Amino acid sequence: DAKTTQPNSMESNEEEPVHLPCNHSTISGTDYIHWYRQLPSQGPEYVIHGLTSNVNNRMASLAIAEDRKSSTLILHRATLRDAAVYYCILRSRGGADGLTFGKGTHLIIQP
């Protein structure tokens, strides 16, 4: 699976939107972009995934650049419960079993 690059940490205020960036310049045409997050003392949980088009669900939105070399996870209105480590992961058809996690972005939410 191709590699992703994320900032180590980001800080935002409660009730404001948060944009979490991810660079994946070596992405291939069939790689899906997945986002997971890990709350303190919990296992990772699925957030969203997409291939080319922007995606929305009840948790977040995923904006994918036209060249697919980057993507942004958008939390529309952050709450304190969104404080977590967010992982951007590429999934390939012929890639590794399971998910390959990097260090992710530690999101801090200020009240």
Added chain:
Amino acid sequence: GAGVSQSPRYKVAKRGQDVALRCDPISGHVSLFWYQQALGQGPEFLTYFQNEAQLDKSGLPSDRFFAERPEGSVSTLKIQRTQQEDSAVYLCASSREGSAGDWRTNEKLFFGSGTQLSVL
């Protein structure tokens, strides 16, 4: 329960002791994964089962680590002669499908809360 269950939640072992960590995946899920997570790091893949078959054990750090899933549901990760460097959170995940092709690109993994192992 509806989610992935792991036990025990915490385990303290003396160096050299054997430990067994249990994972109950979501009922009916074909795929099961074990991960190791050191403090401040992302989870690292250990091994993968499709039903009872262990298809990938490339991430197991040494032959002291052994995993099984004999009936294709519950899985146990065993660590023999524990060392201090084995201290970590051990995470189990399951997913519904396990066939080749698009499942790998689209499938969601469901994680348990992990077992925190401390080796003294």
